Each structure stands twice: as C-alpha cells, then as structure tokens.
Amino acid sequence: MALNTEEKIEPEKPASSLSYSYAWRALRHRNFRLFFGGQSISLIGTWMTRIATSWLVYRLTKSSLLLGTVSFAGQIPTFLLAPFAGVLVDRMDRRKVLVWTQVLAMVQSLVLAALTLTHRINIHEVLALSVFQGMINAFDMPGRQSFLVQMVEDRGDLSNAIAINSSMVNLARLVGPSLAGLVIAATNEGWCFLIDGVSYIAVIASLLLMQVKVSAVKRATASMVDQLKEGWEYVSNFVPIRTILLLFALISLMGMPFVVLMPVFAAQVLHGGAHTLGFLMGALGVGALISALSLVVRKSVRGLTKMIPIAAAIFGIGLVSFGLSHSQWLSLLLMLVTGFGMMQGMTASNTIIQTLVPEDKRGRVMSYYTVAFVGMAPFGSLLAGALGHAIGSQRTVMLSGVACILGAIWFWSRLKVIRKEMRPIYEQLGIVQPKIPVVVEEEASTS
Template sequence: MANTTETVPSKTSRYAHAWRALRHRNFRLFFTGQSISLIGTWMTRIATSWLVYRLSGSALLLGVVGFAGQIPTFLLAPFAGVLVDRLNRRNLLVWTQVLAGIQSLIMAALTLAKVITIHEIIALSAFQGLINAFDMPGRQSFLVQMVEDKQDLGNAIALNSSMVNTARLIGPALAGLVIAAVGEGYCFAIDGFSYIAVVVSLLMMQVPASTIKRAATSMFEQLKEGWSYVTDFSPIRTILTLFALISLMGMPFIVLMPIFASQVLHGGPHTLGYLMGASGVGALISAISLALRKSVRGLTTMIQISAFLFGSGLILFGLSHHLALSLLLMLVVGFGMMQGLAASNTVIQTLVPEDKRGRVMSYYTMAFVGMAPFGSLLAGFLAHRVGAPHAVMITGTFCIIGATWFTTQLKAIRRVMRPIYIDLGIMQNPMEPAMEDQAGNN
C-alpha cells in the first residue's frame, strides 16, 4: 500500500505550516472533491430559501423548511454516532453523498418542471436532514483517518473550514446569478452533479484496514457510554452547551436573509447572494487565521471572543438599513460564527479518545445542526411577530449572554484540559524545568 503521507521539503516558507495537512494524500483527495461539491451545496441552500419565499412570501414558512431540514439530525445524531464508531466510515460517506446527490436532482426536476410545492420542499428538506444526521458525524470522525499525524488534525479542521467558506463565498454569489438568469432549478441540478466529485475522491482513498474497528458491546451500551462521557467531561460539556445556545439563537439568521434582501434592503436575489457572500468572506478570513495557528493552545479564548463577536454583529445587523453597512456587519457575523465553529471542533477533536470519536462528534452535530431547527422555527416566529430586524437583535443578545456564561467557566475547564494537553505534548509540564534545574544543580 502506498504511503499516504508525503515528506515536507526542508526549505519551506514561513507560512508552510498553514497547509501541512495537505501532505496527507487522503486529505488532499477529500479537499479537492469537497471543494467542488460544497459550492453546489451552498447554491442549493440559497436557491431553496429564495424558492420558498418566492412561492409563499412567508417568513414563518422559511422557518418551517429550515426546521424540517434539521430536525432529523437532532433526533438521530446520537444513534448515527454509534454507527459511525461501528462501521467503515469511508463507505458510509460514499452512501450519504450518493443519496444527497439524488435528493438535489429530484429538487431540480420538480422545480424545472414548475410543479414543485412547499409540501414537496419540506419533504425533500427532511430527507436531506436524514442524510446529514449520518454524514456530519461520519465526516468529522473520518478526518482522523485522512490525517494520520494527530498534530496536523487542527490544521486539517482549519483547512476544511477554509474550504467550506470558500464555497460559501462562491456558492451564494453564483446562486444569485443563476437564479436571476434561469431560475432556482438549475442551482439544484448543479448541486446534484457536483456530488460526483466527492464520491470519486472517497473511492480513490487508501484507508488502512487497521483503522476500522468493530465494537464488542451493544449499541445501547455504546450510546449510554457516549452520553456519560459528554455529560461528565466538563470541557466538552461546556463547549457543547455554548455551541447549542449559539446554534439555537444565532445560526438561524440565515433563514431570514431573503427578508433582509427584499424588504429591509429593497433588493433581489443578487442582494441575497451579496449578503451570504459577505458572511462567507468573514468566515473564510476566520478559517485562514486558524490555519495559520501552530497549536491548539489559546483556542478556548477564541471560542469566548467569537461568541461575543457573533452576537454583537447580529444586533448591529438588525439595526442596519444600508447595504454597505450590512455587508460589513455580515463579515463580522461570518467571522464570529466560523471562529467559534472551527475552534470548538478542534478542541473537542483534540481531547476526545478515538474509540468515542464518532459518538462525541454526533453530539457536536446535534449542537451545531440539531438545535438549529428549533432556532429556525423561533426565528421565523419572531420575524413574523416583530419583524426580521428585531428578531436577529433578540437572538444576538442571547449569544452575548452565552458568551458571558462561558467566560465564567473558562478557568475550570482549562484546569481539566491542562493534563491532557501535557500528555499529548501540546503543553510543557511545568514541573519538568524545575526538575531539570534540580538535576543540574546536583
């Protein structure tokens, strides 16, 4: 079997460490395939929101569709995490990508035939949510198998975030152009065919058989064990609690973007693309800044700061009625959102043992995606009652409250994390220099 890790040249630029995860062949393949597929995914997200709002004109239905697309993840993610720890992760991801491509092509066919209804959009969104319940924890857990050197894991997560947000920058802008020119159906079609790239990249990978372990205990015992680990281990419990609050109150701002584009800023699909693109630029800047980091140390502080930035950006965005200012604030929102997302992911993946990785990442998926359906409903309800600007201001305030609470927990969770970081070689044992000095004096 070919070696999947290539040697980095001795003479490298001062920023070469920012790309070190790409020396792993499997990760390079994944990075290439996903870069293509994710552009289509973001096109579908924007096209779905615009299609729902065009057909219904209802802020509440935007929330309902978001709820339908995310509630399966909330309900199924813990069980999916157990399966991720028991199955071949690469094969699982191949199936999720194939099914996601089929879902997008069905959306395309119905839309292009001009027969699609809100009920069908809700049903197909729920089907995509079912796929995501297995895909997201599987993909996050598979990163370790793609990047053999755990020291490169944080960089792989940061590069993955960069990839997601490059697509987030290109996809919405491209979707706005395609929707204006030929309609939403072609966005769904492009997305459907884009999944071919990631399926091919997965099939080309060389995954050692030794990394695939079969569980000896029952699924129920594994489920119970995973839940106990997440709830008893304070660093992961605290990070996931903050992340669940941010996902509930903050993340659903995306479902309200068509309202801001059309009613608040008096634009069209191009304006929606610009807003989402600006958020993507901020998120991309965040991901690049994380890729430039050489260590995971200090990331808990970044989680704290990002939550404050995210909440503040949402409040100010709700007050803005000018496109230029709104685009600037979307940069702040995107930066805060991605900084918290990627930093949380990196810390959790660094701390969690391999045999529990799938289950822990399933709870991460629940916090990230699983809480969002309730947030989508809440955002849609608030926008319906008090308007979209006031809705994001309210949700942004709750994000700041969450950041304040997390700040009060930092000292305690760092005390728990320190011995683990020392064991992993991330931090130096403070006793070692003293012992060396004593030995030298002797």
C-alpha cells in the same frame, strides 16, 4: 528531561512535507488532498442549493414562518438521529458511510431539480425533500468529522486539517451564494439544484480513490444502547466538551437561524432581490473565510479556548448591529464581522473537541457536536420564523445577538475550570509542558 520529552513528542515529517508550507501541512497527506479537491467542488453546489431553497420557499409563500418551518423540517431529523448515527459511525467503515451519504444527497438534489425545472414543485415537496436531506446529514456530519483523523494520519496535523476544511467550506460559502444569486436571477432555482446534484460526483470519486488502512476500522462488541450510554456519559461528565457544546447549542438555537431570515432582509429591509441575498451570504462567507485562514496559520491549539467566548461575543455584536442597519453597504460590512465571529467560534470548538476526544469515542462525540451544531438549529429556525412573523425580522436578529453575547460572558466565567481539566490531556499530547511541583524543586536543591 524536558528537552528529551519534546523530542519524542514531535512527530517525524516525511520528505514530501517539504513541498508544503507549514500553514498547509495537512495537504501532504494524499487522502486529504483527494478530499480537499472533491469537496471543494461539491460544497459550491451545496451552498447554491441552500440559497436556492430559501429563495424558492420565499417566492412560493412570501412567509417568514414557512422559511423557518422548512429549515426546521430539514434539521430536526439530525437532532433525533445523530446520536444513533454516531454509534454506527464508530462501528462501521467511515469512508463507506460517507460514500452512501453523498450518493443519497445527490439523488435528493436531482429530484429537487427535476420538480423545479418542470414547474411541479410545491411547498409540501420542498418540506419532504428537506426532511430526507436532514436524515442524510445525521449520518454525514459525524462521519465526515470522524473521518478527518483517518485522512491526515498524523494527529499533529489534525488541527491544521480542520482549519483547512473550514477554509474550504467558507470559500464555497463565498462562491456558492453569489453564483446562486446570478443563476436564479437569469433562470430559476432548478438549475442551482441540478448543478449541486452533478457536483456530488467529484466528492464521491475522491472518496473511492482514497487508500484507507483497514486497521483504522474497528468492530464494536458492546450493544448499541451501551455505546450510546457510554458516549453520553463521557460528553456530559467531561467539563471542557460539555461547556463547549452547551455554548454551541445556545448559539445554534439563538444565533445561527438568522440565515433563515436573510430573504426577508434582502427583499424588505434592503429592498433588493435574489442578487442581494447572494451578496449578503457572500459577505458572510468572506468574513468566515478570513477567520478560517487566520486559524490555518496557527501552529498549535494553545490559546483557542479563550477565542471561543471572544468569537461568540463578536458574532452577537455583529447580529445586533445588522438588525439595526438599513444600508446595503453597512449590512454587507456587518455580515463580514458576523461571519468572522461565527466561523472563529465554530472552528475553534471543533478543533479543541477533536484534540481532546479519544479515538474510540470520536464518532459518538462528534454526533453530539452535530446535535449542538445542526440539531438545535431547527428549533432556532422555527423560533426565528415565529418571532420574525410576530415582532419583525430586525428585532428578532437583535434579540439573537444579545443571547449570544450573554452566552459568551457565561463561557468566559468557566474558563479557569475548563483549562484545569484540559491540561492533563494537553500535557499527555505534548501540547503544553508538564508543571514541575514546587516540592520537587525544593527537594532537588536540598540534595
């Protein structure tokens, strides 16, 4: 019986899949290939804008506190709006949602470019445009995560698509910051914003060229309040997702905001300039890319659960060590370690959640994932900026690392309960084989 069950569970692969190695199997889907191509170009521009914005704020103000404030302004709308956005994502055509978010993001980047290139930019305008981008992200992130299922069609390829998507993000993280450092050193931040604005054309075109099944779009009959409540009850009562999101929220609050202080490390601790900031972020991207590629070659989600606390501990140790370093080469090496731990935990968490969640709640669950990932970061950015101003950037980053290590220990203590609740779903999906009760075996042998 076990052999027959395995044969039914294994999805049939089309002939076109033979042209791809198993590690890149999600690229056999046309829609995902289009997304991969368009997004690869757009994400480089996005990372250029992130680096350029932080350097622009630091150049205008020379303030750690304002670096944290701008990051807070850009992320707090996501915290407030993401749960409502998740309901709308479950109600609407996810591709249309993404097209609109990309168009609005392009407008935001082009306005930022125009103001900077004409030397009219000030900190108040940066704050306002950051808030606008945060509002866009509140809809874009849950929409993007939920749309992955429609792009790959075969759910068996979903984990591979998530890993490839993470690899794409981190390749852009590697190229974008380094390119931004060179552009800023040669000209100014405005050209980074302009390149980003133009790069959105690629992802918008890829979305419009996709052929998405109409049946994948479902209209809801319940009210938004009821759907919001249903999503919250599912997330808060299901132990595996609740525990993953709690750890993710802690890391986003205490760990992720170290990026806000990178301009201070580049300029004051390592005595460099914009190119040093680019190298640090590039090293972070290399570590994250290595992590993402290690997940691409995985054949199953089995074993990923224990990687979450291990990754959080690696991330925390990397931060503590980075806070102690005064050497540029050592700091670059530690950014590799930090990037690896950060992305390993992020991608493993995303993959497990996407595997466990039912399709009718995907948008809402991924909106809470967005709250944990992006929504907690504004409070962390504000906290990091304030602590950096009060006790110094190095001590702040070290404190952040200790918090991540403590979170990893707590998650490890919950692994047994998490696995127990996950197992029935994994059995249903054919990821693990059902356990045969001992009583049944004894009865069989007696008969």
